[in-house]
Amino acid sequence: MVEVRLRPGKADYMTRKLPDGSLEIVCLCKHNADMSKRGCISQVPGQYIQAVVNGKGYYPPELRSGLKDERNGKLPDEKCRYCDSRRHNYGAVTIAEIGKNTRKDFEILKPEFVRISKNNEAGHPYYRKTLLEFLELCKEFGTQAIFPTKMLEYNEKVATLLKETNSTLLYSLGWDRLEPGVCSQGFTNTWRTEEAEEYLREGVNTSLTIVCDVTSSIGENVSQGNIIGKALNPILFSPLNRRIIPFRPNSRKVAQELGIDWDEAKYAAPIPEDGHPNLLSEEYVQGLEEQANSARYFLARGGKLIARYFHPDFHGFRDSIKVCGRVGDLEYCDKCNTGLEPIVFPASELIKVEYGDKKRVSRKKYQEKKRKQRGQLELFS
Numbered sequence: 589m590v591e592v593r594l595r596p597g598k599a600d601y602m603t604r605k606l607p608d609g610s611l612e613i614v615c616l617c618k619h620n621a622d623m624s625k626r627g628c629i630s631q632v633p634g635q636y637i638q639a640v641v642n643g644k645g646y647y648p649p650e651l652r653s654g655l656k657d658e659r660n661g662k663l664p665d666e667k668c669r670y671c672d673s674r675r676h677n678y679g680a681v682t683i684a685e686i687g688k689n690t691r692k693d694f695e696i697l698k699p700e701f702v703r704i705s706k707n708n709e710a711g712h713p714y715y716r717k718t719l720l721e722f723l724e725l726c727k728e729f730g731t732q733a734i735f736p737t738k739m740l741e742y743n744e745k746v747a748t749l750l751k752e753t754n755s756t757l758l759y760s761l762g763w764d765r766l767e768p769g770v771c772s773q774g775f776t777n778t779w780r781t782e783e784a785e786e787y788l789r790e791g792v793n794t795s796l797t798i799v800c801d802v803t804s805s806i807g808e809n810v811s812q813g814n815i816i817g818k819a820l821n822p823i824l825f826s827p828l829n830r831r832i833i834p835f836r837p838n839s840r841k842v843a844q845e846l847g848i849d850w851d852e853a854k855y856a857a858p859i860p861e862d863g864h865p866n867l868l869s870e871e872y873v874q875g876l877e878e879q880a881n882s883a884r885y886f887l888a889r890g891g892k893l894i895a896r897y898f899h900p901d902f903h904g905f906r907d908s909i910k911v912c913g914r915v916g917d918l919e920y921c922d923k924c925n926t927g928l929e930p931i932v933f934p935a936s937e938l939i940k941v942e943y944g945d946k947k948r949v950s951r952k953k954y955q956e957k958k959r960k961q962r963g964q965l966e967l968f969s
Contacts, residue, residue, distance in 0.1 A: 589685050590682070590685065591684060591685055591689045592621050592687075592690045592718065593689060594619045594693040594694070594699065594702065595621070595622075596618065596619070596620070597617050597618070597706050598620075598703070599613050599615040599616070600618075600941075601938075601941050602614040602919075603938070603939045604937040604938050605937055606937075614919070614931060615921060616701045616924055617703040617706075619699040619702045619703070620703045621702055621710075622705065622706055623683065623684055623704070623705075623710040624645075624682065624683065624684060624708040625645070625680065625681075625683065626680045626681070627679070627680050627681045627708065628667060628673070628675075628681065628707065628709055629709055629712045629715075630668060630709045630739070630769040631665050631666055631681075632666065632681065632769060633666045633768075633772055634666075635772070636651065636655075639651055640681060644683075645681045645682030646680055646682070647663065662676050662677065663676075663678075664677065668738075668770070669767070669839075669842050670762070670835065670836065670837065670838055670842055671838075672838070673707055681708070681714075683715055683717075683718055686721040690722070694729045694731070701733075702726065702731050703735075703736070704722070704734070704736075705736055709737065709739050709770070710737065711735075711738065711741075719746065720746065720749065723746070723750070723755075726749075726753045726755070727752050731753065732754050732755050732756070732926065733750070734924045734926070735750070735756065735758060736758040737760065738759070738770045740757070740759075742786035742787060742790075747791075750787070751791055756795065756926050757793065757795070758795050758796075758797045759780045759783070759784040760780075760797045761780060761781070761796055761797065761798045761799065761815045761816070761819055762799040762814060762835075763777075763813045764777055764813060764815075766845070781796065781815065781818055784796060793925070795829045795830065795831055796829060796830050796831070797912070798816050798819050798830065798831070799833045799835055800814050800833075800834070801814075801834075801848070802835070802895050802902045802905075802915060803885065803896065803899055804884075804899055806820065812847075827910070830905075830910065831910045831922055831925055832905050832912075833911075834894070834911070836892045836893060837850075837885070838891060838893075843885075843893060848885055849884075852882060852883035853883050853885040853886050853887050853893045855883070856883035856887075858916045858935070859916040859917060860917040883896060884896060884897075888914075894915070895914075895915045895916070896915070897915065897916055898915055906920075909921075909922050910925075912924070918933065918934060918935060919933055919934070919937075919938065920932050
């Protein structure tokens with residue numbers, strides 16, 4: 589049995605150094621939990637999802653052999669095209685279970701907040717039993733869940749536990765065409781807004797997290813297929829229940845789909861807080877001034893593009909800090925709409941993340957490293 593464990597996550601990359609030399613962990617997502625053993629169920633094409641569920645999380649052997657690409661041996665992968673995870677469809681989305689080690693993590697770490705769905709989608713009905721048991725643990729230990737999802741349909745038991753734990757439900761929205769897996773299974777952006785309405789009506793702290801191109805107008809986002817037009821309908825959701833994540837293209841192909849010039853971004857620099865742009869990056873190449881000056885995005889470490897500025901249509905979100913992510917020279921954290929005070933600060937205050945040696949290590953050394961990590965679990969509390 590593979591158990592659900594509390595793991596470190598985004599907060600490890602969001603520590604800032606204050607003027608007095610002290611450190612502040614900005615992000616609430618210090619502890620994270622996934623309901624799946626390995627892969628993300630969003631990666632499974634809709635026409636195969638029932639077969640995978642019937643196979644207890646695995647593609648049936650005859651289907652698996654027929655689907656594998658002869659060139660690279662990989663299965664078809666329909667994950668969201670802007671997903672931070674660079675993993676492929678492993679053909680295994682088996683369920684993790686709540687066990688004694690899950691409880692031990694809660695006892696040792698005593699988490700105030702836990703983000704559900706770090707590496708894979710936990711809202712799918714396939715994981716419902718594990719999700720309910722995990723929320724029961726949150727209730728027992730006084731832990732608030734931060735639950736981003738694209739696949740959670742309205743469920744009375746889930747709603748009750750989310751309310752009892754004072755948890756935050758965040759429906760992630762964007763473009764259907766950039767989210768082929770979830771949409772092919774029926775969990776379209778429109779469907780998500782409807783389910784969010786149900787939870788909101790039942791008193792759950794529910795928000796729409798809109799992934800969008802903040803350098804373009806709202807109308808331009810709508811014309812590109814983004815759900816933002818419906819999400820901003822004041823009849824359905826108040827401003828308190830809407831937040832945005834600035835889109836971060838992670839490949840040239842994804843950028844091109846939304847008319848973003850990767851080559852311009854490559855030579856541009858972020859626009860600093862004072863609004864006076866340092867238009868060219870250190871990688872400036874003679875003769876590319878015009879391209880860099882007109883860039884809407886700049887290329888950041890890790891191979892993602894970051895928006896350089898907010899279009900005026902998004903100044904309301906910017907000024908009220910209903911934003912999660914970086915734009916220009918500033919980092920924005922709205923505390924996942926938990927009610928805590930949001931924060932905005934220069935990205936230069938973030939401590940440089942040391943990614944470590946990326947060279948492959950032997951299985952023996954890898955296992956030794958994992959044992960050490962398990963032994964240091966208490967350090968994360």
